Amino acid sequence: xxxxxxxxxxxxxxxRQGEASDTAVALALRAFVTGNPGPQGTVALKKTLRFIAxxxxxxxxxxxxxxxxxxxxxRKPSLAIYDHTxxxxxxxxxxxxxxxxxxxxxxxxxxIVNKPVAQQDLQNWYQLDLSRCRITxxxxxxxxxxxxxxxxxxxxxxxxxxxxFHIISLESGRYDFFINNSMVEMVxxxxxxxxxxxxxxxxxPASYFYVDRYQHLVFNSRYTAGWIVKKWGLRPGIHLYxxxxxxxxxxxxxxxxxxxxxxxxxxxxxKQQLRMVQAFKDMCRRQPQALRGWKLVLAxxxxxxxxxxxxxxxxxxxxxxxxxxxxxxxxxxxxxxxYQRARIFWHLCxxxxxxxELVEHFGMTTAEAMQNGCVPVVFAGGGLVEIxxxxxxxxLFSSQEQLLRQTLRLISEPQRLLGLAExxxxxxQTFSREIFxxxxxxxxxxxxxxxRLGG
Amino acid sequence: MENENIKETLRxxxxxxxxxxxxxxxIDKLAGAAVDREIxxxxxxxxxxxxxxxxxxxxxxxxxxxxxxxxxxxxSHRTLLGKPIxxxxxxxxxxxxxxxxxxxxxxxxxxxxxxxFQLLAFLKLRQLDKRFREMEARIADLPDPGPAETGxxxxxxxxx
Numbered sequence: 001x002x003x004x005x006x007x008x009x010x011x012x013x014x015x016r017q018g019e020a021s022d023t024a025v026a027l028a029l030r031a032f033v034t035g036n037p038g039p040q041g042t043v044a045l046k047k048t049l050r051f052i053a054x055x056x057x058x059x060x061x062x063x064x065x066x067x068x069x070x071x072x073x074x075r076k077p078s079l080a081i082y083d084h085t086x087x088x089x090x091x092x093x094x095x096x097x098x099x100x101x102x103x104x105x106x107x108x109x110x111x112i113v114n115k116p117v118a119q120q121d122l123q124n125w126y127q128l129d130l131s132r133c134r135i136t137x138x139x140x141x142x143x144x145x146x147x148x149x150x151x152x153x154x155x156x157x158x159x160x161x162x163x164x165f166h167i168i169s170l171e172s173g174r175y176d177f178f179i180n181n182s183m184v185e186m187v188x189x190x191x192x193x194x195x196x197x198x199x200x201x202x203x204x205p206a207s208y209f210y211v212d213r214y215q216h217l218v219f220n221s222r223y224t225a226g227w228i229v230k231k232w233g234l235r236p237g238i239h240l241y242x243x244x245x246x247x248x249x250x251x252x253x254x255x256x257x258x259x260x261x262x263x264x265x266x267x268x269x270x271k272q273q274l275r276m277v278q279a280f281k282d283m284c285r286r287q288p289q290a291l292r293g294w295k296l297v298l299a300x301x302x303x304x305x306x307x308x309x310x311x312x313x314x315x316x317x318x319x320x321x322x323x324x325x326x327x328x329x330x331x332x333x334x335x336x337x338x339y340q341r342a343r344i345f346w347h348l349c350x351x352x353x354x355x356x357e358l359v360e361h362f363g364m365t366t367a368e369a370m371q372n373g374c375v376p377v378v379f380a381g382g383g384l385v386e387i388x389x390x391x392x393x394x395x396l397f398s399s400q401e402q403l404l405r406q407t408l409r410l411i412s413e414p415q416r417l418l419g420l421a422e423x424x425x426x427x428x429q430t431f432s433r434e435i436f437x438x439x440x441x442x443x444x445x446x447x448x449x450x451x452r453l454g455g
Numbered sequence: 456m457e458n459e460n461i462k463e464t465l466r467x468x469x470x471x472x473x474x475x476x477x478x479x480x481x482i483d484k485l486a487g488a489a490v491d492r493e494i495x496x497x498x499x500x501x502x503x504x505x506x507x508x509x510x511x512x513x514x515x516x517x518x519x520x521x522x523x524x525x526x527x528x529x530x531s532h533r534t535l536l537g538k539p540i541x542x543x544x545x546x547x548x549x550x551x552x553x554x555x556x557x558x559x560x561x562x563x564x565x566x567x568x569x570x571x572f573q574l575l576a577f578l579k580l581r582q583l584d585k586r587f588r589e590m591e592a593r594i595a596d597l598p599d600p601g602p603a604e605t606g607x608x609x610x611x612x613x614x615x
Contacts, residue, residue: 056487058485062472065472072461072462074461157512163482190486205496206496208491230500354503
């Protein structure tokens with residue numbers, strides 16, 4: 001390809017927008033570089049790049065050069081995952097770390113954070129080897145002033161302040177691939193390939209909303225996808241259920257008569273443990289014989305001063321019953337033992353809630369319980385209906401009364417309980433870390449192949 | 456170009472454009488176009504919590520804007536004309552001050568009262584909403600003979 005031909009082709013392609021035109025430009029440049037060795041070719045290349053920079057800016061040319069390097073296999077592709085709450089334990093953060101873990105051999109992976117976090121902590125929290133990943137800490141001055149643990153994106157409006165997240169937008173432009181796992185819609189992606197992972201669209205499009213500027217929109221459940229369409233008017237792209245790795249091998253018939261709840265003791269009461277205490281008390285009152293030997297165990301994490309947890313403790317104490325137990329901030333290993341011991345799993349998050357964000361977007365603990373053969377009796381809403389097949393691998397309910405009736409019936413039919421436990425365990429495997437990892441590898445292999453220009 | 460040659464050329468070019476990129480500094484320049492645009496919120500489709508949040512934000516903005524009395528320093532960024540301009544502005548403010556203050560103070564009082572009234576209406580609405588939710592939950596918890604033990608057949612809560 002001669003410099004003239006290249007210029008003509010670029011003029012056409014640069015007048016268009018989108019991935020296809022970017023690929024066509026990169027392909028043309030690669031052909032030119034390969035076909036024009038020597039100093040003359042280099043001079044022509046420099047001239048051409050100046051022309052492109054004049055049309056599209058220096059970032060576009062920088063991205064092109066990045067892509068050519070990867071295409072010629074001169075280096076490993078780089079990938080950054082941004083998460084502003086990686087310093088706190090959470091399901092979404094586990095999602096990001098599992099992606100990093102899955103891709104660290106193929107990509108040079110960098111985890112971009114705003115608050116310091118130790119690699120060892122991430123490895124311990126999620127039981128993942130992240131030794132080939134790098135952590136880059138970029139503090140955001142706007143939030144540093146407040147010195148808060150949580151960086152609340154809702155505090156930013158165009159009227160109050162300039163976009164404080166542009167510091168991350170700038171950083172994104174250094175990488176071949178950029179993944180925003182932060183649920184911060186205010187980061188503008190500048191990398192060659194960009195993905196926005198949506199765990200739930202909490203805010204409506206407002207000032208500094210750039211989700212539509214990402215090439216790929218990943219969602220964690222069909223429930224989330226529905227709300228992406230409704231709240232953002234965007235078409236969700238890649239469906240990727242969260243990774244769940246609580247798989248336990250045990251004899252299902254040797255389980256104990258425990259009804260377990262595993263959920264954060266949310267100070268706002270969203271997980272509804274208080275209602276569980278009331279429901280269990282009510283069940284014991286109605287059928288004391290059937291409930292003999294059964295106990296309710298409420299496990300979950302909680303901040304230090306939690307008035308909601310105090311209310312639960314008080315309700316348990318006032319009930320005068322000894323078959324209710326609270327397990328607060330227990331280690332993962334202990335929680336796993338509880339899953340293995342319990343026969344039934346309760347999850348009420350979303351019951352009587354009209355706000356979509358107060359309904360479980362996916363429900364990781366339900367899938368964890370199922371992997372351990374606990375029969376889920378869970379609220380019929382949000383992502384939970386995607387995990388539990390009603391009457392096959394668990395039971396769904398829409399009211400407290402229904403929860404009581406479903407549970408009492410289960411307790412009185414041990415064979416049915418055992419059958420459901422088997423199915424629940426099988427179903428739980430659908431959400432395993434292995435399946436998640438395989439899917440991540442498959443998705444990124446296809447993207448990387450395109451990025452490498454098939455090279 | 457040989458592979459090593461390509462590597463070296465691309466490295467050099469990347470260094471150059473990397474530095475150019477740093478110099479650009481603004482997102483608009485790097486993105487090749489203005490990234491911000493006017494986004495109009497469709498209030499009609501907001502959920503109850505979103506409406507409450509919007510009300511709170513608007514109330515906060517009203518509160519910030521309630522004071523309409525002239526305030527703040529008078530400045531000019533012009534080098535030569537700056538000083539006379541600032542002097543004139545100060546003079547006008549001083550001369551017209553007593554008259555405009557009479558009108559604006561009245562407006563200010565009205566603004567304050569309106570903002571306070573809006574705040575009270577907002578709080579009242581919140582209280583009513585809370586009571587309504589509590590009643591709703593209590594009604595839902597009343598024992599009912601409900602036919603279905605499995606397969607509720609109802610639309611899942613929160614489904615858009």
